[in-house]
Amino acid sequence: EAGPGSLSRCLAYLTSFPSPSVWQDQAEQLFKSGHTNNWAVLVCTSRFWFNYRHVANTLSVYRSVKRLGIPDSHIVLMLADDMACNPRNPKPATVFSHKNMELNVYGDDVEVDYRSYEVTVENFLRVLTGRVPPSAPRSKRLLSDDRSNVLIYMTGHGGNGFLKFQDSEEITNVELADAFEQMWQKRRYHEMLFIIDTCQGASMYERFYSPNVMALASSQVGEDSLSHQPDLAIGVHLMDRYTFYVLEFLEEIHPASQANMNDLFQVCPKSLCVSTPGHRTDLFQRNPQNVLITDFFGSVRKVELTTETVSLKPDLSSMGYRERREGPAQSSGVHPVRK
Template identity: 70%
Template sequence: MYLNNVIYPFLFIIATSFTFTSGAEIPEEFLKSNHSNNWAVLVDTSRFWFNYRHVANVLSIYRSVKRLGIPDSQIILMISDDMACNPRNPRPATIFNNAHEQINVYGDDVEVDYRGYEVSVENFVRLLTGRVPPDTPRSKRLLTDEGSNILIYLTGHGGDGFLKFQDSEEITSQELADALEQMWQKRRYNEIFFIIDTCQASSMYEKFYSPNILATASSLVGEDSLSHHVDSAIGVYIIDRYTYYVLEFLENVHPNSKRSMSEFLAVCPKSACLSTVGVRRDLFKRNPDKVPITDFFGSVRPVIITTDPINILDTPKRKKKPENKTKVPEKREYLPQFPMHLVQNARTG
């Protein structure tokens, strides 16, 4: 309402990040989060042709978080990037995550931030802790703050207490835990959701001691994480079992979804994964039953509400725009990553 050139009350919206959640109301049963922005760090620690499934894993998660609203400017993607143009790839410039070849997850809009030998333990730790060289471009920096919720997804080959990087070096569970503690001390995150898909994966979160971290792993100590299926046209396994069922779940999650983090943590029972999915929640303050999945897999728009009057000295009149009679093309949507019969049979949120 306008009264003596005063607008009261006035709502300021600071568009510091893209959003697909405007207008969506969070149900009362969900606990409110203090975060103001979302980031994702997605890492494939493998290379070489026989590890095709690992790059398919990480690119599939990358595509899902983009669909749910996290922009490329807030996604750090680390892959060896040697699969799409590998001479043994019968379909150059493509990477598929299922034998039906429903969609090329490499696509034409993948922004790789660290590729090849840049995917190293040193660069990964520097990225998390912010200790990057001063000439590092913005696209290779994790510019988070104390209001950031961060999704960290790792896939590759590991063992009890370590994760290999490109078969040449490894990061230990203690080194990873110390890097996360540095992040907490430097106020680089609000909450972290840590996912790892590798053999004996739960050993990588056992040393964590920093607050506000929810972690899940594809297998317990002493267990292997298994692949899902082979594409006979390519001749290698093309996706891991745990990530396959995670993606099947995410394909039915939308920006206004009412799905909770507890549902995500239960996506792959042992009958499906053939390994025991590990979960660690003692460092996480909120109840996962009451945390919407979009707190980590979506994006937010910070809103500041003020009840103070705002004086508008001059309100220019807007000129009426001429009608555009040209047909506006329909907005493109993300195609499902799985065959449609799988998506339709799954429970939607």
């Protein structure tokens, strides 16, 4: 029998639920960035076995964005070397990001779009600007538009104002800045997040001048980015410090997470990275505190919001239909009743 105490507890429970307007405000918060689709361009510029960690860096980011909802059709993956099939690899067809060998970031469904000597400065710039040959398949194209949020991640060996590609050529910070400006002029992005893990990484975003670009780097000018997770069995380091802690942070993110860019800025302090990570937000229109991690690392799910009530009839028979069960060789369905 319900007494006064039970009634008060029931009322307290019901009033604890947010009003419809609160639910609507929270839902609209998810879409206030204004983008309708997500793309990722992930680039490892290094070759040779001793650069194992750069491939692991890129594959780890690839795994995270796929887990958070960006499909392979919206990811351009560029790997300058195939560590999984390297003769020195004691565990063929695997690439590990942690020395306990629990997580194989190569996985069973990695789709590499540019591999080996296809990973060049020219091809990278063509992908960004959309100037690929007509014969290029869809998987080698960045088909973004003016409502796309684009994540660009790069890792490799670099210096003050440049990033090396396969020890044979370089891309400069001026070339990269001009490519981003071409993307903006050609309406190929809505907002962009640029992340680079390399020595003197902050020098690569110094020349940016295009709107709506946020940039992060693993080190300041004059600093080296350091490796992490040495493995005696493989004989090399498995990841770089900055990407290791970024990925550790991303492992806690889920598609509905409310973590923002300010949280990402703090994942690798100097005490952990040894180098000093940097970021640049002056070109970005929104406050980083209002930019969700999933605005770039996840896939947007656009929905129509309504406050109207829709009544559904519980019985389809009132609409002139009845259910007819078929034999085992046929599927059951809904058919009109003949009168």
